[in-house]
Amino acid sequence: MKANKYCFILITLVTSVFASGQSRLDVNSRVVSATVFSDRALVTREGSVTLSRGTHKFVFSNLTPGLVDESVRVSGKSTAGLKILDVQVELRYSADIQEKTDRTLQNKLDSLKAEDRLAADNIAIANSQKNFIESLQVETAKNISQNMTGQKPEVQDWQAMLAFINNGLKKVYAELRKQKDTRQEVREAIKGVEQELQKHRTLSRRSFKKIVVTIAVETPGNASLQTSYIVHDASWSPLYDARVSSQNKKLELTYYATIRQNTGEHWKDVALTLSTAQPLLTQALPELQSWFVDVKRPIRRIRPKRTHSSLFTVLNYGRMSRLRSGTGAIMGTIRDGETGDFLPGANVILKGTHHGAATDKNGIFKIENVPAGEYQLQVSFIGYRNINVTRVKIKQKHVTQIEASLPPEALEISELAIISAEPQAERELGYATADVHSNRISAVFELPTKSDIPSDDTPHKVTIAIEQLDVQFAYMTIPRITPKVFLEGKVVNSTAYPLLAGNVNVFFEDEFVNRTFLETIVRTDSFQLSLGIDEAIKVDRKLIKKFTESKGVFGGKRKITYEYEIHLTNNRPTAEEIRVSDQLPISRNEKIKIRLLVPDEKQIKLDKLNRITWLVHLQPNETKILPFEYQIEFPESTTVYGLE
Numbered sequence: 001m002k003a004n005k006y007c008f009i010l011i012t013l014v015t016s017v018f019a020s021g022q023s024r025l026d027v028n029s030r031v032v033s034a035t036v037f038s039d040r041a042l043v044t045r046e047g048s049v050t051l052s053r054g055t056h057k058f059v060f061s062n063l064t065p066g067l068v069d070e071s072v073r074v075s076g077k078s079t080a081g082l083k084i085l086d087v088q089v090e091l092r093y094s095a096d097i098q099e100k101t102d103r104t105l106q107n108k109l110d111s112l113k114a115e116d117r118l119a120a121d122n123i124a125i126a127n128s129q130k131n132f133i134e135s136l137q138v139e140t141a142k143n144i145s146q147n148m149t150g151q152k153p154e155v156q157d158w159q160a161m162l163a164f165i166n167n168g169l170k171k172v173y174a175e176l177r178k179q180k181d182t183r184q185e186v187r188e189a190i191k192g193v194e195q196e197l198q199k200h201r202t203l204s205r206r207s208f209k210k211i212v213v214t215i216a217v218e219t220p221g222n223a224s225l226q227t228s229y230i231v232h233d234a235s236w237s238p239l240y241d242a243r244v245s246s247q248n249k250k251l252e253l254t255y256y257a258t259i260r261q262n263t264g265e266h267w268k269d270v271a272l273t274l275s276t277a278q279p280l281l282t283q284a285l286p287e288l289q290s291w292f293v294d295v296k297r298p299i300r301r302i303r304p305k306r307t308h309s310s311l312f313t314v315l316n317y318g319r320m321s322r323l324r325s326g327t328g329a330i331m332g333t334i335r336d337g338e339t340g341d342f343l344p345g346a347n348v349i350l351k352g353t354h355h356g357a358a359t360d361k362n363g364i365f366k367i368e369n370v371p372a373g374e375y376q377l378q379v380s381f382i383g384y385r386n387i388n389v390t391r392v393k394i395k396q397k398h399v400t401q402i403e404a405s406l407p408p409e410a411l412e413i414s415e416l417a418i419i420s421a422e423p424q425a426e427r428e429l430g431y432a433t434a435d436v437h438s439n440r441i442s443a444v445f446e447l448p449t450k451s452d453i454p455s456d457d458t459p460h461k462v463t464i465a466i467e468q469l470d471v472q473f474a475y476m477t478i479p480r481i482t483p484k485v486f487l488e489g490k491v492v493n494s495t496a497y498p499l500l501a502g503n504v505n506v507f508f509e510d511e512f513v514n515r516t517f518l519e520t521i522v523r524t525d526s527f528q529l530s531l532g533i534d535e536a537i538k539v540d541r542k543l544i545k546k547f548t549e550s551k552g553v554f555g556g557k558r559k560i561t562y563e564y565e566i567h568l569t570n571n572r573p574t575a576e577e578i579r580v581s582d583q584l585p586i587s588r589n590e591k592i593k594i595r596l597l598v599p600d601e602k603q604i605k606l607d608k609l610n611r612i613t614w615l616v617h618l619q620p621n622e623t624k625i626l627p628f629e630y631q632i633e634f635p636e637s638t639t640v641y642g643l644e
Contacts, residue, residue, distance in 0.1 A: 001605070007315065017229060018177065021438060021592065024056075024057045024059060024212075025049065025056060025057070025058055025059065025062050026059050027044040027047035027058050027059060027060050027061075027225055028046065028047050028048075028050055028060075028300065029046060029047030029060050029225075030046065030047070030268070030281055031043055031044070031265060031266075031267050031268070031270050032044055032046045032226075032259075032270060032271065033043065033270055033272070033273070034234070034267055034270055034271075034272055034273070034453075035082045035274075035275055035444075036234055036236045036259060036261075036272065036274050036275070037234075037235070037236075037275050037277060038235055038237070038276075038500070039232070039235050039369070040230055040234055040235070041230070041231055041234035041263070042071075042228055042229070042230055043067075043228065043229060043231055043259065043263070043265070043267075044226055044227070044228040044232075044329070045060060045226065045227050045228075046224060046226045047060070047062075047114055047225055048105055048174055048222065048224050048225075048226070049222070049223050049602075050077065050221075050222055050223075050225070051215070051217045051220055051221055051222065051223050052217065052220050053217050053218065053219065053220055053274065054216075054217055055085070055214065055215070055216050055217070055318035056214070056215050056217060057212055057213070057214050057215075058213045058225060059210050059211070059212050059213075059529070060210060060211040060213070060227050061208075061210045062208050062210070062488045063208060063209045063210060063211065063229075063265070064207055064208070064209065064231055064263050064264040064265050064384040065091070065207045065209050065264070066231050066232050066233060066263055066264065067089075067209055067231050067428075068230040068231070068232075069209075070091040070230060070501075071229050071230035072087060072089055072211055072227060072228070072229045073227065074087050074211070074213050074225065074226070074227045075225075075226050075227075075504050076223050076224055076225040076226060076450045077223065077224045078221055078222065078223035078224070079221035079222050079223070080217055080218070080219050080220055080221025080223060081217070081218035081219040081221075082131075082215050082216065082217045082218065082223060082224070083215065083216045083218075083531065084213060084214070085215065085216050086212075086213070086214040086215040087211065087212070087213055088211070088212045088214075089210075089211055089212075090208055090209065090210050090211075090212060090531070091207055091209055091407050092207065092208055092209070092210060092355055093210075093581050098301040100477060102197065103243075105193055105196055105197045106197065108193055108403070109190065109193045109194065109197060111150065112186055112189050112190045112193060112518070113190060115182075115348055116183060116186045116187060116190065119180075119183035119186060120183065121182065122179045123176060123179045123180065124175045126172050126175045126179060127176070129168075129172045130169065130172045130173070130176070131618075133168040133169055133172060134169075136165060139237060139445075140590070152329065152571040154426050157360070158644075165223060182192045188462055188553075194344070197238070206357070211227050211229075213225065213227070213479065217499075217535065217629045219555070221578050222285075228530075231263045231265075231415065232263075232325070233261065233262040233263050233264075233325045233326075234260070234261035234262070234263055235259075235260055235261075235367075235369060236259045236260070237257070237258050237260060237501070238255060238256065238257060238258075238500045238501070239256040239257070239258055239502050239503055240253060240254065240255060240256065240499075240502060240503070240504040240505070240518060241253070241256070241504075241505050242504050242505065242506045242507065242529055243507040243510070244489050244506070244507065244508050244509075244529065244531060245318075245509065246473070246508075248508065249470065249471050249473065250319055250468055250469065250470065250471060251469040251471045251489065251491050251529075252466065252467070252468055253465075253466070253467045253468075253469055253471070253499075254463065254465075254466050254490075255464050255465040255466070255467065255499070256461055256462065256463055256464065257274050257461070257462050257463075257464050258447070258455055258459045258460070258461050259272070259274075259451075259460045259461075259462065260457055260458065260460070261453050261454075261455055262325060262326065262455055262456065262457035263455055263456070264455050264622050265455055266452075266454050266455055267451070267452065267453040267454070267455075268449060268452050268454075269450045269451075269452060270450060270452075270453070271446075271447070271450055271452070272446075272447045272448050272450075272451045273444055273445065273447070274444070274445040274447070274464060275442060275443070275444050275445075276442045276443045276444075276497065276498055276500055276567060277442035277444075283512075291481045305518070309584040310360025313451055319521070324398055325342065325369075325396070325397075326371060326372055326457060327369045327370055327371055327394075327396065327397075328370055328372055328394040328395050328396055328397065328398045328399065328400065329366065329367060329368040329369070329370060329373060329394075329398075329399045329400070330350075330392070330394060330399065330401075330402065331364070331365060331366040331367070331399055331400075331401060331402040331480070332364070332365065332401055332402035332403055332404065333359070333363045333364050333365075333403050333404075333542065334346040334348070334359050334363050334365065334381070334405075334406065335363060335403070335404070335405045335406070336384075336405065336406065336408070337384070337406050338407070338408060338642075339525060339642065341363075342359070342361075342362055342364075343359060343363050343381055343384070343406065343455075344359055344360060344361045344362070344363060344364070344405070345358055345359060345377075345381065346358065346359045346365070346379060346380065346381040346384075347376050347379070347380045347381065347516070348365045348377065348378070348379050348515060349378050350367065350375040350376070350377055350378075351375070351377070351378050351388075352375075352391075352521050353365045353370075355367050355370050356503060356517045357517060357539075358517050358519065370394045371394070371457075372394050372395055372396040372461070373393075373394060374390075374391050374393055374394075375394060376388060376389065376390065376391075376392070377391045377392045377402075379404050379406060380406075381406055384407060384408055385406060385407050385408075386406075386407035387404055387406060388625070389404075395642075403615035413463060415605075416630040433619035435448070441496060442498075443496070443497030443570040445464045445465065445497075447462060447464070450609075460590070463597065464494070465497075467495050469488040469491050469492070469493070469494055469495075470494070471490070471491055472488075472489070472490040472491075473486050473488070473489055473531075474487075474489075474579065475488075475534065475537060475576055475577065475578040475579065476488060476489060476579040476580075476581065477489055477539045477568075477578060477580055478581045478582070478583070479539045479540065479541035479566055479582070480541060480579075480581075480582050480583065482540070483533050483539050483540055483541065485533065485537040485538070485578060486530060486531075486532070486533055486534075486538055487508075487530075487531040487532060487533070488528050488529065488531060488536050489528065489529045489531055490526055490527075490528055491526060491527055491528075491529065492524065492525070492526045493521045493522065493523055493524065493526070493527070494523075494524070495523065496518060496520045496523070497523070498523060499518060499520065499521040499523065499527075501517070501518060501519050502516070502517070502518055502522055503515065503516075503517055504516050504517070504518045504529070506531065508531045508532060513530075513531055513532040514529070514530050514531070514532065516529070534572075536570075536571045536572045537568070537569065537571065537572060537578065537618075538567075538568070538569040538571065539566065539567065539568050539569075539580075540566070540567045541564060541566050541567075541582075542564060542565050542566075542567070543562070543563070543564055544563045544564060544565050545561070545562075545563040546560065546561070546562055546563070547560070547561045547563075548560050548561075549561075550636055556635075556636040557634070557635060557636060558633070558634060558635070558636050559630065559631055559632070559633045559634055560632045560643070561597070561629065561630075561631045562629065562630055562631075562632075563595065563598075563627075563628075563629045564582075564628040564629070565623070565625050565626065565627055565628070566580060566582070566626040566628060567623065567624075567625055567626075568580070568616055568618060568623065568624050568626070569618075569621075569622070569623040569624075570618035570619065570620060570621065570622050570623075571620075571621065573620050574618050575617065575618065576617075576618055577615060577616065577617050577618075578615075579599045579613060579614070579615055579616075580613070580614040580615075580616055580626060581611060581612065581613050582611075582612045582628060583609070583610055583611045583612060584596060584606075584610040584612065584644075585631050585632070585642060586609065586610050587608065590635070591634055591635055592632065592634045592638075592640060593632070593633040593634070593637060594610075594630065594631070594632055594633075595630060595631045595633075596612075596629075596630050597629040597630055597631055598627045599614075599626070599627060599628070612628075614620055614626055
């Protein structure tokens with residue numbers, strides 16, 4: 001009776017365990033969609049499961065170790081009544097995951113090695129047969145020679161023996177070739193399996209993550225479970241083609257995206273979305289720090305250190321953990337080689353790549369997410385000599401810091417004659433573009449077709465938008481630097497989304513004219529595109545007179561007067577407006593006085609940096625002369641640097 005009581009209790013416990021459904025089931029899932037940001041991605045996996053009543057644990061296994069635990073979200077659709085009770089992220093190592101694959105590969109390797117040994121044995125046998133037949137051939141030749149001296153040999157006997165030897169050798173040589181070819185194929189297969197086995201054994205030392213979802217099921221049915229999570233080592237960057245037409249004053253801007261990912265998960269046939277948002281796991285308003293004021297100290301001019309030809313100096317390598325795996329960054333300052341002043345707007349590019357930047361108002365530039373390696377860096381700025389530096393090293397997760405100084409010099413620019421052109425031919429091929437959704441702080445591009453993006457960190461280019469924008473043409477010249485008149489197009493971003501920073505290939509009338517870097521342009525903001533040089537408008541800056549006078553012997557003053565003329569000629573058949581720029585020197589010492597004599601300040605625009613701007617209207621075949629005269633006064637005993 002007592003035994004029956006214990007048996008009843010045991011049966012009750014077993015029944016309750018099965019009834020509660022505390023099972024642990026793997027979800028056969030795949031990546032179905034990904035939203036890619038500038039430095040990460042939100043990945044969504046989906047899998048179908050069959051649910052029975054009770055509490056179950058469903059496991060999304062073999063996930064990348066790079067997923068951010070705090071970002072994991074789980075949802076689902078079901079015909080059953082269910083409730084998600086808990087979501088856990090676990091870290092595991094892949095030795096048990098790879099064990100079955102390793103065993104299969106090892107069996108295949110053993111089989112191939114057995115084939116290799118068999119082929120080696122067959123080659124040895126064929127060589128023995130070859131040696132026997134060749135020795136028989138030698139003995140036959142000796143016998144024939146002896147018979148010829150003693151008695152007349154039978155021709156039929158010779159022919160039969162030679163035919164036997166010939167056929168035997170043919171068969172042996174054919175067998176040797178066959179076995180050698182077989183062994184070569186087997187050895188190549190062995191090499192491939194050994195490499196794959198080594199790869200899997202290396203993977204066995206790697207870690208993987210899994211998401212464990214606990215679900216309470218009230219009624220049986222089927223369910224589709226989705227889990228989403230943030231991963232790093234994924235990014236997209238913009239690239240633009242800007243095609244400008246002077247006929248209709250339009251810019252056709254083709255907006256491309258270059259997508260990379262090295263997350264460890266293959267994105268096959270996934271729905272891709274690109275976002276301009278900058279996601280952060282924690283978003284908080286920064287705090288104000290203490291603000292100190294002090295007595296102004298003398299500013300010491302900092303000049304870059306110079307090496308052998310050195311207008312370029314690598315300072316150091318600083319670590320930056322937020323860079324994605326396999327990439328580094330480069331940042332630094334660009335200065336005037338003579339004055340040491342910062343140069344805003346200088347172009348810095350890594351030649352042969354899409355990576356580049358322009359310096360800000362403080363002469364500072366930054367280029368992030370550059371694949372680690374060695375590059376040739378080029379620094380350029382209108383009116384200065386270009387600097388090309390080879391073997392600039394970019395280290396993984398590090399920032400290469402540099403300083404560069406550009407020596408002033410007239411810039412050689414490839415010229416573009418702007419002429420009347422026929423309307424552009426219609427394109428025969430169209431492009432599938434993304435659906436665009438904008439909100440208050442970002443834009444989202446949903447690609448129209450599904451894509452394959454393997455985890456190999458290689459670029460994949462897609463077209464996300466083609467926009468028609470209005471262009472306002474403007475001529476400008478800085479004859480003090482170069483005697484050329486440049487055509488620029490001013491464009492307002494009238495799209496529904498921001499244009500992120502990226503390289504732009506500029507085409508004018510279907511001719512490639514320029515490659516530049518576009519900073520981020522928000523909606524309704526404007527940007528300029530340089531469209532080349534118009535040779536139909538001539539400009540020349542001439543020094544007419546330089547006059548020096550001194551007053552007083554001791555403690556006297558010296559005055560130097562510069563008189564220039566700027567000649568402008570419009571050879572175009574239409575009236576044009578040209579913006580002409582020049583400048584006055586800026587005094588850094590109260591003893592040095594600078595005065596503009598001609599023109600009157602009411603006729604020009606003079607900014608705080610002493611830059612002068614004329615707006616000149618020219619009729620067809622008209623020439624205008626702009627007088628420009630200024631005076632510098634300083635003590636006789638003072639030596640002044642920076643004068644022309």
